[in-house]
Amino acid sequence: xxxxxRFGNLLPHLILLAGVAIVxxxxxxxxxxxxxxxxxxxxxxxxxxxxxxGLETYWNTIVSGTGKTTRQAVxxxxxxxxxxxxxxxxxxxxxxxxxxxxxxxFSFPFRMTAFWTIFITLMLPVEVRIFPTYxxxxxxxxxxxxxxxILPLIASATATLLFRQxxxxxxxxxxxASKIDGAGPIRFFWDTLLPLSVTNIAAxxxxxxxYGWNQYLWPLLITTRDDMQTIVIGIxxxxxxxxxxxxxxxxxxxxxxxxxxxxxxxxxxQRLFVKGLIETEK
Amino acid sequence: MENRAIxxxxxxPCLLILPQLAVSLIFFYWPALQALxxxxxxxxxxxxxxxxxxxxxxxSLLQTPExxxxxxxxxxxxxxxxxxxxxxxxxxxxxxNRNIRGVQIYRTFLIVPYAVAPAVASVLFIFMFQPGLGMxxxxxxxxxxxxxxxxxxxxxxxxxxxxxxxxxxxYNFLFFLAGLQAIPKSVIEAAAIDGARPMRRFWTIxxxxxxxxxxxxxxxxxxYVFFNTLGIIDTATGGGPNGATQTLVYKVFQDGKVGTDLxxxxxxxxxxxxxxxxxxxxxxxxxEKKVHY
Numbered sequence: 001x002x003x004x005x006r007f008g009n010l011l012p013h014l015i016l017l018a019g020v021a022i023v024x025x026x027x028x029x030x031x032x033x034x035x036x037x038x039x040x041x042x043x044x045x046x047x048x049x050x051x052x053x054g055l056e057t058y059w060n061t062i063v064s065g066t067g068k069t070t071r072q073a074v075x076x077x078x079x080x081x082x083x084x085x086x087x088x089x090x091x092x093x094x095x096x097x098x099x100x101x102x103x104x105x106f107s108f109p110f111r112m113t114a115f116w117t118i119f120i121t122l123m124l125p126v127e128v129r130i131f132p133t134y135x136x137x138x139x140x141x142x143x144x145x146x147x148x149x150i151l152p153l154i155a156s157a158t159a160t161l162l163f164r165q166x167x168x169x170x171x172x173x174x175x176x177a178s179k180i181d182g183a184g185p186i187r188f189f190w191d192t193l194l195p196l197s198v199t200n201i202a203a204x205x206x207x208x209x210x211y212g213w214n215q216y217l218w219p220l221l222i223t224t225r226d227d228m229q230t231i232v233i234g235i236x237x238x239x240x241x242x243x244x245x246x247x248x249x250x251x252x253x254x255x256x257x258x259x260x261x262x263x264x265x266x267x268x269x270q271r272l273f274v275k276g277l278i279e280t281e282k
Numbered sequence: 283m284e285n286r287a288i289x290x291x292x293x294x295p296c297l298l299i300l301p302q303l304a305v306s307l308i309f310f311y312w313p314a315l316q317a318l319x320x321x322x323x324x325x326x327x328x329x330x331x332x333x334x335x336x337x338x339x340x341x342s343l344l345q346t347p348e349x350x351x352x353x354x355x356x357x358x359x360x361x362x363x364x365x366x367x368x369x370x371x372x373x374x375x376x377x378x379n380r381n382i383r384g385v386q387i388y389r390t391f392l393i394v395p396y397a398v399a400p401a402v403a404s405v406l407f408i409f410m411f412q413p414g415l416g417m418x419x420x421x422x423x424x425x426x427x428x429x430x431x432x433x434x435x436x437x438x439x440x441x442x443x444x445x446x447x448x449x450x451x452x453y454n455f456l457f458f459l460a461g462l463q464a465i466p467k468s469v470i471e472a473a474a475i476d477g478a479r480p481m482r483r484f485w486t487i488x489x490x491x492x493x494x495x496x497x498x499x500x501x502x503x504x505x506y507v508f509f510n511t512l513g514i515i516d517t518a519t520g521g522g523p524n525g526a527t528q529t530l531v532y533k534v535f536q537d538g539k540v541g542t543d544l545x546x547x548x549x550x551x552x553x554x555x556x557x558x559x560x561x562x563x564x565x566x567x568x569x570e571k572k573v574h575y
Contacts, residue, residue, distance in 0.1 A: 106295035132313030214399035216513035
């Protein structure tokens, strides 16, 4: 720092600690609540340290209902969320990397028309065209299916733009060199371009996985069967019983389970996450 | 876009671009056009006949007080969330940008809310703010605040604002931090040599140099409030009480779910699309220009 401070860095530490406390407290409270008995929670007497019902609650939540409700096992919901998140991430990356490849490395009729057709989809999130999209998905008999959960959400231009930008920085010489070596376009894509794109793909995967896992409105609309629910909508049904019947310990355990995969991805792959976040938005 | 076509062949690139075009046309253009078409039609109660009515759906929409109420709610909600989450994000980023120990650890904690789904974040806060059992709700009640977001519209709004701000802090923090790190040290040192104290340096140098980031984040935050808070509202308040937390997007969702007024609902969607396109265009303009003062 520029000038010497008498109290050193006390103030920044205090402010950052306060920030961390605000950010972490709700999560901490959910973890604690998931280890207590529902009667303790419902009385409002829950202590701030873990209780002894954790294993039992998580077992009940993940594997089976508690008998009181006909609730779907949360393990099934997590599996649905996982399939949806990975499907969206992989699908989006796959279709956009090849379309960006076509746009940057080829010249073909209507190339710019195709580019703009894709580019404009950047502007409209699924929320604004939700009911017409629902109707079309229903006409295509995709309600209550993984295809219906995944396909409408992979229509977006962000990934295409990112790959396009990256491909345009690939030096011409590299392409010429592989041409001299006798490589065709498909060979060049597999052997040269794809290995160069690994970091970008990984960064994008992190962002898209979180995006897919955290989807709310779309799965809420198109899933009617309980066994197709994702965990993010399943949790609402658990607390929807708006009175004393809410099993708070189950709700909190579900919240913890719903946070776990995306938080783990962000924390463990922090560098990729920050890269992905900043590059997809710019 | 420069012309750097390098491989020859017409069929291969068409095949490569086909999947994305197909998905965009089926799930993007087709529904968007249907919404547009629907918004000019009126269907009778039994869905037997439809009539082309020009802008009648839009006009009747603009004559309902609820619609203006939803506009007001959206405006208040966006302004509050953008203000608080940007201020907090900037404060934390400025602190983390100092040369202090443990920045990595602070950062790791501060990015967690980004990974939490809005609906799940909502559940975490409902648990703290539930009258009767929530820790904060009880503390408020002990201190004489009759806290009840189920009945009190202001309380419901406060609740959803808190959840949205919490959910959005990480994003603003990361972008402000990246923006701060891009400011050359030499500029700040020069100001320090001229005798500018830290606060003065912040307001006269750092803050103006951050303006591209700030503008970008304001737009992103408004877009976030418009679209991504649907999960928060649906879980925490259901738009209530009495429409106190019913934003424009949530209104489209609720009206569409009931499904009696397809034309009106489509008209609402079209207006939203126009708003998003305007916001995006605005953002591109500013991000391109890299505003400085």
